[in-house]
Amino acid sequence: MLGDIWTVFWRDWVVLRRRLTKYVLSRMVSPLMFLIAFGWGLGRSIDVGTGSYLDFLVPGLLAMNSMNISFMSIIPVHSERVYHKSLEEYLIAPIRPNAFVIGKIAGAVLRGMISSAIIIALSYLFGAHFAITPLFLFVLALNCMIFAEIGFLAAMYISSYEEMSQVNLYVLLPMSFLCGTFFATAALPDPMRYFVELLPLTHTSHLLRSLGTAGDFSPLSFVVVIAYAVLGIAAGTWKFRRLTD
Template sequence: MRNQNFYDVWTVFWRDWIVLRKRLTKFILSRMVAPMLYLVAFGWGLGRSIEVQGGTYLDFIVPGILALNSMNISFNSITPVHAERVYHKSLEEYLIAPIWPDAFVIGKVAAAVLRGLISSSIIVLLALAFGAHFAMTPLFLLVLVLNCVVFAEIGFLAAMKISTFEEMGQVNTYILLPMSFLCGTFFSTHALPDPVRYAIECLPLTHTSLLLRTIGSGGEAPLASLAVLALYALGGYLWSSRAFRRLTK
């Protein structure tokens, strides 16, 4: 049974990989634009004249850009599921297929994680070319994967619950956009007023930014932040599985 479940997950993932492989060059080139602008503006423009936490602002901001980018790519990689469910009705093929229901959730999330990691690797290469300094460790990679998982699951939930493209856009406006600027990506959350800071520090992207910045600078990863990301990932999986299984009833 476990082998069959793995095969089901692999089948869903492989379908998305085939689609990505055909568009890989365009995907890579399009993912270079925003990081290049961030690195030029904040790395060369602003970063050289500002020192943060004993290093350059470029070293400070690269982990934040990685957190921000992996969030956006992972979330947006799942949104086609919304069109499959609402408009194309092709999601019904998975609903009637003789596969483990959770295989669809895990396969789609894994494909989104792959896209997030490819995009992140582009940023790492660009950042090194711009002269950034940070340590790439297995734990650093694990945090990136966890962040991709969390936001892919949020994207999957949105695809299961939302009925129109306009509402999907509102998720970006009201959830992702505020996190992009407030969750420690461009500045420390300690600069915020305490009530705002406490609320912001409950969000997953804040913990990803903190972990990547700490690990990248050679510090010891805060276990509490790792636990928060793991809980978000577990909760997102359980909720996503429940939402998908409801469609099969």
């Protein structure tokens, strides 16, 4: 099982390694814009009560960025299934279906964590203050895992590239702005706040912000994030197995 997972993951790592320099440089552009525009620009006029707005922004930026990168990193599975028809090579290969799913998700998590490391380094250069702990990194990896799983499920169900872009429009984009990334969810009207607090990115943002500053966290948010990760891997494995029936 571990060998099968490693085989799938290693293939994605070899592809990434060949493009690593370009990947790192491209992942620096968007965070720089957010840190300059919101951290230095708009952020200097915003009072968040404790600390600077930059300190408030960075955990939310990490949550949002890891969501987008992990989701987009697994989009090639959609092309392999719909356009290139190369997914059949994995279906007939002597590897377990759940190993393929876990290996692909692990590759997306790696890309998400590399992108997050870039943001952490840049945010320290901009003067942000927050602590990086093992639990902080674990929550960040769980967030990458959740949205890689969502991307995998979308790749299994959606039949065209145009429809795949709609997932980004209707799912990822609203979460990017509403789930505690740029402002506290308490500022939202109650009906919207109740809905937003059901979403995984909200709990990741809360966890990263609390772990990075006070060092404590909400056990409920932690359980919710783990539950999303477990359900996602189970759903992805189930759907991929259906392709082999």
